[in-house]
Structure formats: structure tokens, C-alpha cells
Amino acid sequence: MKDQExxxxxxxxxxxILITDPQNDFLSEGGAVWDLVGSEVQKYNVVxxxxxxxxxxxxxxxxVFYSPHTYTENxxxxxxxxxxxxxxxxxxxxxxxxxWGEDWHSELKPDENTIVLSPHKGLSNFHTGDINTQxxxxxxxxxxxxxxxxxxxxxxxxxxxxEHAFNVITVKDATAGAGADATKAAHTNFxxxxxxxxxxxxxxxxxxxSSTIVLTHDTRMN
Amino acid sequence: MKDQExxxxxxxxxxxILITDPQNDFLSEGGAVWDLVGSEVQKYNVVxxxxxxxxxxxxxxxxVFYSPHTYTENxxxxxxxxxxxxxxxxxxxxxxxxxWGEDWHSELKPDENTIVLSPHKGLSNFHTGDINTQxxxxxxxxxxxxxxxxxxxxxxxxxxxxEHAFNVITVKDATAGAGADATKAAHTNFxxxxxxxxxxxxxxxxxxxSSTIVLTHDTRMN
Amino acid sequence: MKDQExxxxxxxxxxxILITDPQNDFLSEGGAVWDLVGSEVQKYNVVxxxxxxxxxxxxxxxxVFYSPHTYTENxxxxxxxxxxxxxxxxxxxxxxxxxWGEDWHSELKPDENTIVLSPHKGLSNFHTGDINTQxxxxxxxxxxxxxxxxxxxxxxxxxxxxEHAFNVITVKDATAGAGADATKAAHTNFxxxxxxxxxxxxxxxxxxxSSTIVLTHDTRMN
Amino acid sequence: MKDQExxxxxxxxxxxILITDPQNDFLSEGGAVWDLVGSEVQKYNVVxxxxxxxxxxxxxxxxVFYSPHTYTENxxxxxxxxxxxxxxxxxxxxxxxxxWGEDWHSELKPDENTIVLSPHKGLSNFHTGDINTQxxxxxxxxxxxxxxxxxxxxxxxxxxxxEHAFNVITVKDATAGAGADATKAAHTNFxxxxxxxxxxxxxxxxxxxSSTIVLTHDTRMN
Numbered sequence: 001m002k003d004q005e006x007x008x009x010x011x012x013x014x015x016x017i018l019i020t021d022p023q024n025d026f027l028s029e030g031g032a033v034w035d036l037v038g039s040e041v042q043k044y045n046v047v048x049x050x051x052x053x054x055x056x057x058x059x060x061x062x063x064v065f066y067s068p069h070t071y072t073e074n075x076x077x078x079x080x081x082x083x084x085x086x087x088x089x090x091x092x093x094x095x096x097x098x099x100w101g102e103d104w105h106s107e108l109k110p111d112e113n114t115i116v117l118s119p120h121k122g123l124s125n126f127h128t129g130d131i132n133t134q135x136x137x138x139x140x141x142x143x144x145x146x147x148x149x150x151x152x153x154x155x156x157x158x159x160x161x162x163e164h165a166f167n168v169i170t171v172k173d174a175t176a177g178a179g180a181d182a183t184k185a186a187h188t189n190f191x192x193x194x195x196x197x198x199x200x201x202x203x204x205x206x207x208x209x210s211s212t213i214v215l216t217h218d219t220r221m222n
Numbered sequence: 223m224k225d226q227e228x229x230x231x232x233x234x235x236x237x238x239i240l241i242t243d244p245q246n247d248f249l250s251e252g253g254a255v256w257d258l259v260g261s262e263v264q265k266y267n268v269v270x271x272x273x274x275x276x277x278x279x280x281x282x283x284x285x286v287f288y289s290p291h292t293y294t295e296n297x298x299x300x301x302x303x304x305x306x307x308x309x310x311x312x313x314x315x316x317x318x319x320x321x322w323g324e325d326w327h328s329e330l331k332p333d334e335n336t337i338v339l340s341p342h343k344g345l346s347n348f349h350t351g352d353i354n355t356q357x358x359x360x361x362x363x364x365x366x367x368x369x370x371x372x373x374x375x376x377x378x379x380x381x382x383x384x385e386h387a388f389n390v391i392t393v394k395d396a397t398a399g400a401g402a403d404a405t406k407a408a409h410t411n412f413x414x415x416x417x418x419x420x421x422x423x424x425x426x427x428x429x430x431x432s433s434t435i436v437l438t439h440d441t442r443m444n
Numbered sequence: 445m446k447d448q449e450x451x452x453x454x455x456x457x458x459x460x461i462l463i464t465d466p467q468n469d470f471l472s473e474g475g476a477v478w479d480l481v482g483s484e485v486q487k488y489n490v491v492x493x494x495x496x497x498x499x500x501x502x503x504x505x506x507x508v509f510y511s512p513h514t515y516t517e518n519x520x521x522x523x524x525x526x527x528x529x530x531x532x533x534x535x536x537x538x539x540x541x542x543x544w545g546e547d548w549h550s551e552l553k554p555d556e557n558t559i560v561l562s563p564h565k566g567l568s569n570f571h572t573g574d575i576n577t578q579x580x581x582x583x584x585x586x587x588x589x590x591x592x593x594x595x596x597x598x599x600x601x602x603x604x605x606x607e608h609a610f611n612v613i614t615v616k617d618a619t620a621g622a623g624a625d626a627t628k629a630a631h632t633n634f635x636x637x638x639x640x641x642x643x644x645x646x647x648x649x650x651x652x653x654s655s656t657i658v659l660t661h662d663t664r665m666n
Numbered sequence: 667m668k669d670q671e672x673x674x675x676x677x678x679x680x681x682x683i684l685i686t687d688p689q690n691d692f693l694s695e696g697g698a699v700w701d702l703v704g705s706e707v708q709k710y711n712v713v714x715x716x717x718x719x720x721x722x723x724x725x726x727x728x729x730v731f732y733s734p735h736t737y738t739e740n741x742x743x744x745x746x747x748x749x750x751x752x753x754x755x756x757x758x759x760x761x762x763x764x765x766w767g768e769d770w771h772s773e774l775k776p777d778e779n780t781i782v783l784s785p786h787k788g789l790s791n792f793h794t795g796d797i798n799t800q801x802x803x804x805x806x807x808x809x810x811x812x813x814x815x816x817x818x819x820x821x822x823x824x825x826x827x828x829e830h831a832f833n834v835i836t837v838k839d840a841t842a843g844a845g846a847d848a849t850k851a852a853h854t855n856f857x858x859x860x861x862x863x864x865x866x867x868x869x870x871x872x873x874x875x876s877s878t879i880v881l882t883h884d885t886r887m888n
Contacts (some may be wrong), residue, residue, distance in 0.1 A: 028316045074559060079581040081363075081387040090596060118562040121574045127385040128574040130565045136831035137523040141303075151411055159378055163349040165303040165802035182414070185407035189373055192404070194309045296781060301803040337740060340784040343796045350796040354789045358609035359745040387580035523805075523830040529858045585747075595855055603822055607793040609747040626858070629851035631819055636848070646817040652678045 010210040016140045017057045017064045018161075019050060020125075020147035020154050022108040025094045025101040027148065032094035033102050033178065037149055040176035040183055046148070048172035049200040050108055053146055056204045059112045060211035063138070066110060067131060067157065069095045070102055070119035085123075085152060103110040123153045126160035131166075135166070140154050144173035144203055150186030170194040171203055232432040238362045239279050239286045240383075241272060242369035242376050244330040247316045247323040249370060254316035254323050255400065259371055262398035268370065271396035271422040275368055278426045280335045282433035285360070287406055288332060289353060291317045291375065292324055292341035307345075307374060312414055345375045348382035357388070364389040365400075366425055368396035372408030380415050392416040393425055452512060454654040460559070460584045461501050461508045462605075463494060464569075464591035464598050466552040469538045469545040471592065476538035476545050477622065481593055484620035484627055490592065493618035493644040494552055497590055499573050500648045502557045504655035507582070510554060512537045513597065514546055514563035529567075529596060539563075569596045570604035586611040588647055590618035594630030614638040615647055678885055682828035683723045683730045683808045684827075685716060686791075686813035686820050688774040691760045691767040693814065698760035699844065703815055706849055713815065715840035715866040717776055718783055719812055722870045724779045726877035727847040729804070733797060733813075733823065735761045736785035751789075751818060773777060790817045792826035801832070808833040812840035816852030824859050835855050836860040837869055 025032040027047055034041075041047070053217045076090050089095065095102045110116050118129040125131035135143070143166050147154055154175045161168045170190045177183035190197045198206075247254040249269055256263075263269070279286045298312050311317065317324045332338050340351040347353035357365070365388050369376055376397045383390045392412045399405035407443045420428075469476040471491055478485075485491070492617070501508045520534050533539065539546045554560050562573040569575035587610050589602055598619045605612045614634045621627035634641045642650075679857055691698040693713055700707075707713070723730045740754050755761065761768045774784050784795040791797035801809070811830050820841045827834045836856045843849035856863045864872075 029390070074662065075578075075581070079387075080583055081389055081417075083384045083390060083415055083417050083579055086384075118565075121562075121577050122385040123381065124385060128577050129562065130572040133565050133572050133831055134519075137519070137525055139524055151407075152414060154413075156381055159345065159381065160349070162305045162308075163344040163346060163378075163799065165301075165799055168305060178414075181410050185410035188403050188407040189377075189411070192374060193305055193402075195303075195305050201875065206437055222319075274515055280725055297800075297803070302805055340787075340795065343784075343799050351784065352794040352797050355607065355609055355794050357785050358742075359741075359747055361746055385577065523831075525833055525861075527828045527834060527859055527861050530828075541695070566829040567825065568829060569824070595851075596858060599855075600825055603789065603825065604793070606749045606752075607788040607790060607822075609745075611747055612749060622858075625854050629817075629854035632847050632851040633821075636818060636844075637749055639747075639749050 008206060009213055010142060010206065012060055012062050012207075014139055014141040015062050015144065016138075016142070017053055017062065017144045017146070018067060018157060019053070019064060020067045020145070020157055021069045021149070022050060022066060022105050022147055023068060023095065023101070024103055024105055027105040027108070033088070036178040037176060040179065041148075043160040043185070044173050044176045046174060046176050047105060047107060049171070050146060052200055052204055053144070053174060054108070054113070056207050060112075060207045062207070064114050065130065065134065066114055066116045066118045067125040067153075068116065071095050071121070071191065072097050075121075086179065088127055120153070123156035124160045125157065126164065126195050131195065132164055140166070142169065144169045144171060146171040146200075148175060149182070150175040150177035151182045151189070152177075155186050155193070158190065162193055168194045169196045169198055169203065171200055172197050174200045194214055230428065231435055232428065233280055233313070234284050234363060234429075234432055236361055236363040237284050237366065238357065238360075238364070239275055239284065239366045240289060240367070240379060241275070241286060242289045242367070242379055243291045243371070244272060244288060244327055244369055245290060245317065245327055246327055249327040249330070254314040255310070258400040261400060262401065263370075266395050266398045268396060268398050269327060269329060271393070272368060274422055274426055275366070275393065275396060276330070276335070278429050280333075282429045283385075284429070287353070287356065288336055288338045288346040289351065289369075289379065290324075290338065290341045292319050293317050293343070294319050302316060305440050341373075342375070345378035346382045347379065348386065354386055362388070363392065366391045366393060368393040368422075369403070372397040372399035373404045373411070374399075377408050377411055377415070380412065384415055390416045391418045391420055391425065393422055396420050396422050447594040448553050450581055452650060452653075453657055454586060454650065456504055456506050456651075456654055458583055459506050459588065460579065460582075460586070461497055461506065461588045461590070462511060462601060463497070463508060464511045464589070464601055465513045465561065465593070466494060466510060466549055466591055467512060467539065467545070468547055468549055471549040471552070476536040477532070480622040481620060483501055483649045485592075488617050488620045490618060491549060491551060493615070494590060496644055497588070497615065497618060498552070498555075498557070500651050502555075504651045506651070508558050509575070509578065510558055511569040511573065511591075511597075511601065512560065512563045514541050515539050515565070516541050519565075564597070567600035568604045569601065571607065576608055584610070586613065588613045588615060590615040590644075592619060593626070594619040594621035595626045595633070596621075599630050599633055599637070602634065604639055612638045613640045613647065615640050615644055618644045674872060675879050676808060676872065678726055678873075678876055680805055680807040681721055681728050681810065682801065682804075682808070683810045683812070684733060684823060685719070685730060686733045686823055687813070687815070688716060688732060688734045688771055688813055689734060689761065689767070690771055694775070698758040700752070702751055702844040703842060706845065707814075709841045712840060712842050713773060715837070718810060718866055718870055719810070719837065719840060720774070720777075720779070722873050724777075730780050731797070732780055732782045732866055733791040733795065733801065733819075734768075734782065734785045735819065736763050737761050738764050738789070738870065740764050740838045741787075749767050752869040761881060774822045786819070789822035790826045791823065792830065798830055798875070806832070808835065810835045810837060812837040812866075814841060815848070816841040816843035817848045817855070818843075821852050821855055821859070824856065828859055835864055835869065836862045838863050840866050
């Protein structure tokens with residue numbers, strides 16, 4: 001039983017939360033694709049779950065990394081190799097740098113515990129941002145991943161984190177896709193691609209327990 | 223109508239077929255995960271479709287790139303950060319270098335039109351192999367992607383090819399997943415991640431037409 | 445002779461200029477490492493050369509990509525794996541986001557012909573920025589590389605551009621190192637790593653000639 | 667003094683040696699570029715130094731990773747974007763897969779303590795091989811780098827290891843360049859790019875001391 005306990009506790013010194021695209025175009029009514037993702041965002045109550053993850057991170061002393069998504073007017077005009085989802089984003093001028101849509105959701109603005117990565121330009125920060133260096137320079141080994149959208153940016157970050165040998169814990173109810181099929185595809189794939197798939201409630205409890213145990217150890221050591 | 227035609231034709235000088243994991247452990251009875259993927263492989267008749275793609279490629283003069291999957295005994299013993307699917311592969315010693323399971327399916331052995339990439343060690347050759355350099359050194363811009371398995375290695379190659387600004391055409395019936403849910407997740411995601419999703423019959427016809435048109439042009443120019 | 449001419453002309457539709465770190469900390473008196481690089485910057489008259497490259501780019505209609513270098517207070521405090529040059533930069537708070545040192549040199553501010561890449565965090569944008577995607581999405585194949593500093597960020601961009609199968613033309617007198625040895629090391633290595641090493645005067649002339657020839661062709665075609 | 671000691675000792679559980687291109691074309695008389703590198707290889711006695719590093723690694727229980735360089739006949743014929751050094755290698759058919767030149771130097775063949783990475787196709791395994799995943803999957807944080815050639819493959823591995831936040835110790839006398847200028851350029855750049863630059867004798871002694879101290883600690887703990 002002790003071994004099982006040990007396995008369940010997280011080493012908080014090497015653990016971080018990663019949130020993708022916590023921006024109005026995904027999470028706020030009136031956002032560029034709210035008509036596509038809004039019902040799923042509301043069904044899963046994604047904003048509330050992300051707030052809980054942020055609060056817990058601060059409480060137990062682990063950093064939250066934000067991986068935002070941004071495009072410029074020049075990119076909308078000059079990029080030549082767009083897949084289906086790129087075309088949707090470009091037609092709607094989603095994540096347009098400096099606009100309300102690209103800005104953080106009002107309840108998820110970065111605070112002193114947030115490290116904002118360079119924006120990703122495709123679906124994953126590992127190809128177009130600084131995520132690998134930012135994590136490795138701080139000895140992060142375990143990523144708890146949530147955000148938007150489930151089968152696109154979240155899943156691409158999950159896949160690439162695994163390619164880079166990070167331990168990946170995916171929070172399946174703190175994300176949503178563009179429709180039930182998209183969310184379901186993500187849930188199916190998270191099961192294959194993650195070390196563990198958890199709910200927000202489960203990981204919040206586990207982080208708090210892991211924190212207590214560290215404190216207990218520290219006490220014993222003095 | 224002329225524009226539409228032009229759009230549908232492929233520039234064969236910059237187009238290639240990419241096949242992931244055409245190996246016994248996925249495609250042959252007795253392979254390491256045949257119990258998981260066999261029924262879907264048979265349902266979609268994947269081996270036959272891959273043979274058609276290879277024959278067409280040779281006929282119209284475009285290369286076929288193979289992205290194989292390989293592990294060593296040392297890796298089974300020493301790797302420390304395994305996600306769910308890694309654990310399945312490692313427990314079954316899937317893709318064990320030098321064994322029958324890791325070898326090519328008997329009807330899909332590389333020929334003079336095949337370029338074999340360095341093996342990938344996670345799901346995508348873009349992270350652990352030479353695919354980007356091999357494609358860019360030959361001015362390839364458009365990839366027609368098929369192989370195994372649908373929502374894992376095929377989908378990771380599709381995602382990363384898009385990150386690298388390749389044009390991606392995914393052949394949805396020349397791949398299969400570990401069960402119907404896995405295949406369905408891939409089909410859902412291919413729709414978002416590809417420039418186009420096609421059937422084998424469609425892309426075979428289109429490649430042949432593109433080839434004819436090139437010949438016609440060449441004739442006119444003389 | 446015709447072949448030679450053809451070889452010397454550049455295809456302007458697929459060519460861009462790439463300038464690394466055109467920021468005060470490198471190029472202005474009072475910058476964070478002006479005591480180390482200033483004499484070489486003045487000897488080579490780097491600012492003037494970069495201005496000429498920018499003007500020529502605009503004249504012949506090719507884009508200029510800027511690859512800036514930026515750090516944050518959080519990074520100065522929390523990064524754990526610093527090599528020698530990182531330590532120098534971190535001790536001096538070089539490229540401190542939002543400060544004068546990190547800002548563009550006053551004569552090299554981005555204009556309507558400049559595309560500013562995400563900042564690089566190590567020496568090369570290919571590892572921590574969006575350069576590969578930004579170039580490939582615009583079908584750029586040939587990079588004319590200049591900027592600061594010669595054997596560090598310029599050389600790392602040259603190396604990684606070659607790894608990605610770009611054609612690399614390095615402008616050896618539009619860059620400088622921290623001391624004569626550093627500059628000399630860069631000059632030695634540019635010779636191995638580039639397709640061609642040129643002077644600013646040479647490449648300015650060649651771009652102008654390539655531009656004329658395109659115009660001539662266009663005229664003939666009408 | 668205790669702190670200094672602590673700093674000098676290496677954590678052997680997270681340390682590995684990385685050797686680039688220990689192949690006949692670089693290290694044996696008759697190799698493809700022996701006329702260019704032979705005098706420097708002999709001057710620095712590179713083969714002997716690499717043997718010492720391998721023996722020490724085995725003695726103290728840390729792995730040796732080999733990053734080989736390989737090309738195929740198809741690549742010699744079809745690659746379109748060659749820089750200066752590529753052209754030299756391709757004209758001489760250097761590292762031709764399956765030939766003597768591509769094979770390991772006779773005194774440096776892989777043994778049970780060697781992990782052979784996928785071959786690199788440019789100068790660095792981080793772009794075309796599996797090095798990042800192989801190292802991170804084994805929790806390696808510190809790399810002791812040596813091999814051939816000094817300012818090309820060794821230096822590119824040093825640069826990319828730093829980009830990935832590995833601690834980099836470069837062994838300056840267990841490498842050599844194509845002529846004295848090339849070696850000198852590498853020595854200059856190693857100073858900027860490494861955490862530390864050492865001699866073979868220094869690192870051999872330090873590894874042995876680090877090993878002793880681990881044993882002492884272990885003894886104390888029992």
C-alpha cells in the first residue's frame with residue numbers, strides 16, 4: 001500500500017501545469033469559434049476547471065505555463081499551406097494579435113504564478129515556440145495538461161510532450177472540442193497518449209496530498 | 223472549370239507518398255498487436271490499399287517514403303518515461319529490432335522506388351528521425367499519408383507534417399486503428415488536420431490523371 | 445557563361461533576408477555587451493551594412509525576417525542550465541524584455557517589409573521560435589543571413605538553416621563577434637556551413653541584378 | 667571548499683559521454699577526408715583519447731552514446747540543397763552506408779556499454795536522429811562531448827545540446843578539425859558554448875573521483 005501511495009504522489013519540484021489557448025476566441029461568448037465549441041465548453045464548464053487548476057497550482061507551489069495561439073494580419077495574407085482547421089481559423093481571423101479574441105479570458109489572466117510561453121503558430125508549441133527549453137531549463141519532468149481545444153491544440157501538446165519524454169497527465173474534463181465527436185476523439189486518443197488521464201477533481205486532490213506529504217517530510221528532516 | 227481542374231491536379235515533381243509502420247507487428251497475423259488491430263486491418267483491407275498506392279507511385283514516377291518503427295532490447299530495459307501505448311508496445315516487445323515482427327510485411331518490402339527513413343522511436347518521425355531533411359532535400363511539398371496505425375503514428379505524422387507546412391492528403395481507408403473507436407477518432411481528426419481526406423481509389427485516380435496532364439503539357443511544349 | 449549567369453541570379457520569389465538580434469544590447473553604445481563587441485561592430489560598420497541589406501530587400505521586393513533575442517526577469521532567476529555565454533548574458537541582464545537594451549537599434553526598427561519572428565531563447569530560432577514554419581509557409585528556400593553576433597546567433601541560424609535544407613548565403617561583413625578571435629572563428633565556420641559566403645556589396649549588387657532579370661523576363665512574356 | 671568540491675563532482679546517474687562520428691572516413695588512414703583531417707587527428711591523438719573516455723565510462727558505470735554519420739547512394743544523387751561541406755562529403759562519397767569508410771574505427775567498435783543513435787544526416791543528431799528522446803528517456807542531464815570533427819559535427823552537437831538545456835562539457839583535445847584554423851575555430855566557440863571545456867586527462871580524473879565519492883556516500887548510508 002505504501003508503494004501505491006508513493007506512486008500516486010507527484011514530485012512537486014518537477015511538476016507543472018500546462019494550459020493551452022485560454023483565450024476569448026475559444027472560451028468567451030462572441031469568440032471566433034464560439035458557435036463551434038461553446039456548447040461543449042459550457043457542458044464541461046472548462047473555465048471553472050481551469051480556474052481550479054490555477055488556484056491549486058498556486059496553493060501547492062507549482063508553476064502554470066500558458067501556451068497561447070496567435071496570428072498576425074501578415075500571416076492571414078501570406079501563408080500558403082493551410083489545412084482544414086487553418087482555413088477555418090484564417091477565414092474568421094481567429095487569434096488576431098492585439099484584438100479581444102486573442103486576449104486572455106477575463107478570469108484567466110496571467111498572474112505572478114503564470115509563465116507565458118511564446119505563442120504557437122500551428123497546434124503545438126513544441127514546433128513553433130519555446131516550450132521545450134522553458135520546461136527543461138526549470139527541470140520540469142511531469143506536465144498536467146488542460147485547455148483548448150481537446151482534439152487539436154491540447155492533443156498536439158500531449159503528443160509532443162510524450163515525444164520529448166515528459167510524463168503526461170491529461171485532464172479530460174478541463175478541455176472541450178468543436179462538437180461531441182471532436183471531444184470524443186480526444187478522449188479516445190488521450191487514453192493512448194498519456195501516462196494517465198484524470199478529472200480535475202482527481203488531480204486537484206492529488207496535488208494537495210502530494211503537497212502535504214512534502215511538508216511532512218520536510219518537518220521530519222528538521 | 224479550368225481552375226478547379228488545376229486545383230485537383232497534383233504537381234508530381236513535389237509530391238510523395240508516406241507510409242508509416244508497414245511492418246508485421248501491425249499488418250500480419252501473429253504480429254505483436256494483431257489481436258488489437260487485426261479486425262480493423264482486415265475490414266479496411268489495408269495491405270491491399272498500400273500495395274495499390276505503391277504501384278501507382280511507381281507508375282506515375284513519385285517516391286514512396288517508409289517511416290518504420292523500431293525498438294531495441296536496451297530501450298525496453300532502460301526507458302523511464304512511458305505513456306500508455308509505450309507500455310503496451312514495451313510489454314509485448316513490439317518492433318523488436320532484427321525480429322520478424324519488426325520486419326516489413328512480406329508484400330510491402332522496399333523496392334527501388336522506396337526511400338526508407340530512419341526509424342521513429344515515438345509516434346512521429348519528425349521528432350526522432352530524418353523525415354524533414356529527407357523531404358526538404360528533395361523539394362517535396364505534398365505528402366499523401368497512409369499506413370499504421372490510424373490514430374497513433376499516422377495521425378502524429380499528419381500533425382507534424384502540417385506543423386512543417388507540408389500539404390497533407392490523408393488516405394482514410396489505407397489505415398486502421400486498434401478497434402473501431404480508435405479508427406473513428408482518427409477519421410474525425412484527419413478531417414481537421416489534413417488539407418484533404420481521400421480514399422485510396424480517389425487518390426489513385428487523381429495521381430494517374432495528374433500524370434497524364436504532365437505528359438500532355440510536355441508534349442505541347444515540344 | 446549563360447549557365448554561370450543563371451547560377452548567380454537568385455529566384456527572388458523564394459529568397460529572404462534573415463537578420464539576427466538587431467538590438468541595442470549588441471549594436472548601440474551602452475548596450476549590455478558593447479564593451480565586448482563594440483570595436484568589432486564599428487570595424488565592420490555592421491549597422492550601415494544591415495541598413496543597406498534592408499533597403500535593397502525593399503527595393504527588389506523580398507521580405508526581411510528579424511529573429512530577436514529576449515529574456516525575462518523570471519528566466520534570469522529560474523533557469524538552471526546555463527553555459528558560458530548564457531552566464532554572461534544573464535549576469536548583465538542582456539535582452540531584458542521591455543528595456544532599451546532589448547529594443548531595436550534606432551536605425552533598424554521594423555518597417556512594413558519586416559516580419560518579426562518569435563524571439564529565440566537560446567542562440568537559434570529553429571529551437572525556440574517559429575522560424576521554420578514562417579519561412580516554409582511562404583515558400584522561402586534561400587536565406588541571406590546577417591546580424592549579431594557572428595560566431596553565436598548568426599552561426600547557429602546558419603547551421604540550423606542548413607539542417608532544414610534551406611540554401612544559405614552568409615554575409616560575412618554584416619556581422620561581428622565579441623573580439624577578433626570570435627569573428628575569425630565565425631568566418632572560418634561560415635566557409636564550411638554556407639552554400640556561399642559573400643560581402644554586403646556583392647549581395648546587394650546580385651539582388652539588384654536578379655531583380656532586373658525578372659523584370660526583363662516579365663516584359664518578354666507580355 | 668566543500669561547495670567547490672560539490673560543484674566539481676558529477677552526478678554519474680545523469681551523466682553520459684557522447685561521441686560523434688567515430689568512423690573510418692574521419693579517423694583512419696585512407697578515410698574519405700584523411701588528407702584534410704589526418705594531421706590534426708594525429709596531432710591530438712584523437713583515437714587514443716576516445717579509447718580512454720570509453721574505458722573510463724565503463725569503469726565508472728556511465729553509458730557512451732555514439733552519433734554516427736551516414737549517407738546512401740540515393741541521397742548522393744537526389745539531395746538538392748548542399749552547402750560547402752555537404753558538397754565535399756558528397757563528391758567523396760563520405761560515410762557511404764555499408765562501406766569501410768562508414769564503418770567504426772577498428773579500435774572504437776560499439777561494445778555492451780555503447781548505445782548507437784540513429785545516424786545524423788546533417789551535422790547534428792538533434793535535427794535528423796533520435797538523440798533527444800534517447801537521452802531524456804534515460805534521465806541524462808549532463809553530456810561530455812568528443813569525437814569528429816571539431817568545428818562541424820562536434821560543435822553542432824554542443825550547440826544543440828545547449829539549446830535543449832543539457833549541461834555540456836566539451837573535451838577539447840579529443841577532437842580535431844580539417845586543418846589548424848578549423849580546430850582553432852572550434853576551440854574558440856567551445857569556450858562560449860559549453861558549461862566547461864576540459865582535457866581528456868581532466869575529465870577522466872574527475873569521473874573517477876565522482877565515482878569514488880558516490881561509493882563513499884553509499885557506504886555511509888548503510
